[in-house]
Amino acid sequence: MEAVRPTAMRFQATLALGLAGLAVVVAAIALLSMTVGARAIPLDMVWAALTAFDPNSTDHRIIWDLRLPRTLIGLLVGAALGLSGAVLQGATRNPLADTSILGIHAGAAVFVVMGISLFGITRLSIYVWLAFLGAGVAMFVVYGIASMGREGATPVKLALVGAAMTAALTSIVSAVLLMSPTTFDQLRFWQVGSLAGRDMAVLVQVLPFLLAGIVLALATARMLDGLSLGEDVARSLGQNVAVSRAVASLAAVILAGSATAAAGPIAFVGLTVPHVARAITGPNYRWILPYSMLLAPILLLGADIIGRIVAPPGEVQVGIVTAAIGAPFFIALVRRRKLATL
């Protein structure tokens, strides 16, 4: 014990140091995100815009109207996706759990489409509420169907029910889109998943949900550690398994719902990041959660920056770039034998 304790403490100190290092990287990539784009703005100009705003300067207005909201939304949506993935994987003890796999995106899309076509809604700020509602409904239906039966929500059942639900909802969306070209014109840009064109109002709208979700998610760490021991052990340690699952799932839905609401459906960030975090920290959710929360914005903002410069003069939306990076990672994960042991 005497020998173990200092080693364990040193490991904890290393992890804390790593977390601080990641925070620095997040700050750096946020600054990079402020400078890179169709119009490159040097760092000192960014600083000047932030500290002494001059309404007559085009660069200053770009920073305040475009780059700053985009960067902040990228940071928050990234953190939300990373956390929701980690919490969902812990709560379901399922390494494949992710918001896109579980039909949340398709649910959000159905509600947004109905809003556009039935009520003629074209404002992003109302899409936010619709997407939020749709995500919640879809998630609970998928989880509910998959957890019926003796074994509960096994990885394969969840993945298949989610994929099937996604396919079913998608064909309903297609039906509406076919009959209404104007709806299609709106939706095709929302559906791809993007950080562009969101202003501060969108951020303000989802901010309370994002913050509440982040706090709730971080608070579930102890419950997730308990669940990861197995239901029986968790129960014998005095934990209420059903309540823990419900609280964690709620946190995941709030986070994924508001992330999808703010940026559209972005695939695979929530799936891949927790696995990277777990590889660094080991199985302790008190470290996995904060690591996921910092690693995901790095991936998301990084992908967004890549998308801005890869195809000038246009942009590739962040949802495309994350799918291009995330799906191969997912396949590599599936090919690893120890996949199901979480």
Added chain:
Amino acid sequence: MTTLAEASGISAIRQSLAARRRRVTILLLAALLAAIAASLYLGDYPVAPDAIVRSLLSPLTGEINRGVDFIVLNVRLPRTTLAILTGVAFGLSGAIFQTLLRNPLASPDIIGISHGASAAAVICMLVFGITGLGVSMGALAGAMLTAFAIYALAWRGGVTPYRVVLVGIAIAAIMGAVISYLFTRARLQEAQEALAWLVGSLNAANLNDILPLAGALVVLVPATVYLVRSLDVLQLGDDAAIALGNRVEPTKLALIVVAVAHAAFATAAAGPVAFVAFVAGPIARALLAGAGGGFLQSALVGAIVMLGSDMVAQHALPATQLPVGVVTGIFGAGFLLWFLASANRQGRGG
């Protein structure tokens, strides 16, 4: 004496199962015939049943009645034929995948093959500006390539159903991203046309769609019948199949190739019509209730679903013709949820 009694008991069960199989098959054939008759009869332009029959026989009798012949032979007959052929192909493809991967959800429209065909077709339309037959060829190639990629990526000293399904889902996501990206890049008009193809439709059925599919089925259906015999052994699991002297991987590969080809040719002819491949197998199995078989019945169910959905699509709304994929999609969604819920309740959902 007891063994004799037992033996006669077993053979009695066998006979009753065979009788059930026959009953189900006859029932499905009757339903298909009724659907064909309805499909030829229903339409905006009323044609009397005897005129329809005379028109169908006109190539033999030489009797000519221009107006009726055009409606029956050039409009309704191609559409009905294409519905049957695509239904059979989708039904067989889904049934093979579901049996081979031992999972009722593992149909080509869930595990990425339809997505591959769709992405290829959308690339043809929106990037290269190809229309018509070229799109079908692209879809065919896309389905084949995607299936090969899924199989190769799921290979790790053999393939397991689990890996195939999950790799397929990942591939489906990549293909979905490609499609969404191209949609944002295209002009609305062109993107809308591509979307119409993606939903799947029989609205412009003609010989150019029918002939390649019919030709493919002439080869594929016998191949399916031949390979399906070994499938019953594979169902027991790889180890048992090997012990019984089956060369597992080559058989699996051949079956996958045939199932992919079914889906690919049907998709090329009518677009990736949602859920037909998915629902045909489970409906057939539910009707058979453990009486064995299932492939012939799945093919029949596929054809009936396709024909029935297309009739709803044509006549549900008075002024517009819906694409058939919308009807199969909505019908499929309801069936899917009911099916998953009941399967999971019985503890055999996966």
